[in-house]
Amino acid sequence: MADNCILITGAAGFIGSHCVVALAEAGYNVIAMENSKSTNNLAFQQINKILGWEVKTCRCDLLNYEEIVKIFERYKITTVIHLAAMKGVSESMNYPIECYRKNLVSTLNLLEVMRLYGVKNLIFSSSCAIYGNQVQMPVAETALPHSISNVYGKSKLFIEKILSDLSRSDKEFKITILRYFNPVGAHSSGLIGEDPKRKQISFLTLLGKAALDKEMNLSLFGSSNIRDFVHVMDVGEAHVAAVSNLESGDSFKVFNIGSGIGISLLQLIKIFEHVNCVKISYTIKDRQESEIEAIIADTTLAETDLGWKSRKTVEEMCTDCWKWMTYNAINF
Numbered sequence: 024m025a026d027n028c029i030l031i032t033g034a035a036g037f038i039g040s041h042c043v044v045a046l047a048e049a050g051y052n053v054i055a056m057e058n059s060k061s062t063n064n065l066a067f068q069q070i071n072k073i074l075g076w077e078v079k080t081c082r083c084d085l086l087n088y089e090e091i092v093k094i095f096e097r098y099k100i101t102t103v104i105h106l107a108a109m110k111g112v113s114e115s116m117n118y119p120i121e122c123y124r125k126n127l128v129s130t131l132n133l134l135e136v137m138r139l140y141g142v143k144n145l146i147f148s149s150s151c152a153i154y155g156n157q158v159q160m161p162v163a164e165t166a167l168p169h170s171i172s173n174v175y176g177k178s179k180l181f182i183e184k185i186l187s188d189l190s191r192s193d194k195e196f197k198i199t200i201l202r203y204f205n206p207v208g209a210h211s212s213g214l215i216g217e218d219p220k221r222k223q224i225s226f227l228t229l230l231g232k233a234a235l236d237k238e239m240n241l242s243l244f245g246s247s248n249i250r251d252f253v254h255v256m257d258v259g260e261a262h263v264a265a266v267s268n269l270e271s272g273d274s275f276k277v278f279n280i281g282s283g284i285g286i287s288l289l290q291l292i293k294i295f296e297h298v299n300c301v302k303i304s305y306t307i308k309d310r311q312e313s314e315i316e317a318i319i320a321d322t323t324l325a326e327t328d329l330g331w332k333s334r335k336t337v338e339e340m341c342t343d344c345w346k347w348m349t350y351n352a353i354n355f
């Protein structure tokens with residue numbers, strides 16, 4: 024039985040794969056878990072190339088309680104980083120039941136098994152979508168959620184509430200919630216990144232697709248929308264900081280994980296075109312109803328309490344994304 028493992032759910036995904044690399048490189052004993060229905064082993068192969076050794080992997084459907092039990096029987100898990108979820112604002116609006124089932128039921132199953140095995144350290148991946156529409160920018164963790172217009176954001180907020188109740192009822196639980204803003208980019212090696220074939224991809228990966236496909240005309244929903252884009256490698260490092268901070272201080276903590284810089288979608292297109300010497304064809308359309316106009320993170324708390332700050336620039340987000348799209352994404 025392997026000792027003191029960190030279990031990462033959703034480990035072959037965009038953020039998950041970068042977390043696996045960051046934690047493994049920091050010396051943690053990582054178990055990279057992926058959905059048992061997923062057939063894509065390529066992410067793990069690429070992770071192994073970056074690390075230079077083979078990361079431990081397992082497959083499990085989090086909607087299946089018995090499958091989770093088997094994993095906890097097999098490994099001595101001390102901490103769980105729970106990333107597996109259905110993401111994407113527009114998909115969540117079209118498939119609300121699927122979104123709630125995937126995000127809520129799987130989390131409840133996981134929490135029950137964690138409690139059964141006395142595993143009480145958890146880092147949960149939440150989203151700035153839980154803030155809804157805010158007037159005050161940048162948004163601090165203390166801001167109250169306001170008119171969340173999409174199912175994805177609501178599902179994340181419900182889980183945050185469940186975790187807060189759990190930590191109130193059982194003081195042994197150490198729970199850290201990371202609210203990601205807009206993670207983008209790819210690993211600087213170009214070996215891992217976001218699978219461009221997925222239905223829900225981040226805006227930057229979409230720009231990469233549009234730059235590769237000369238026939239593609241991107242629909243730009245609200246060119247002046249402001250987002251806080253944060254490099255996915257910085258997001259990976261935020262998890263390393265959060266793991267090492269779990270034991271200190273309060274048993275329930277929440278941190279914004281963003282760059283603290285707001286950029287409009289149109290600005291991002293211009294930077295992407297400039298640094299990668301490409302052209303993107305797009306048509307400006309109205310903002311979608313389920314979306315907010317602007318959001319920027321106040322990252323003071325992550326800086327003071329976690330000692331984490333995003334380091335990579337928007338230009339690096341664009342060049343790393345393009346490197347990934349042109350070197351490797353094509354094989355995914």
Ligand SMILES: CC(=O)N[C@H]1[C@@H](OP(=O)(O)OP(=O)(O)OC[C@H]2O[C@@H](n3ccc(=O)[nH]c3=O)[C@H](O)[C@@H]2O)O[C@H](CO)[C@@H](O)[C@@H]1O
Pocket residue numbers: 110111112150151152176203204205206223224225226227229241242243244245248250288311314315318
């Ligand atoms: C504020 C908010 O809710 N943020 C969450 C939301 O990000 P958010 O929805 O902002 O992330 P996306 O990358 O999907 O979209 C970014 C921006 O690009 C625009 N766009 C997208 C696709 C397209 O074809 N054309 C286009 O213009 C969107 O309208 C949006 O304004 O979902 C992400 C996961 O999926 C989460 O990580 C974010 O925390």
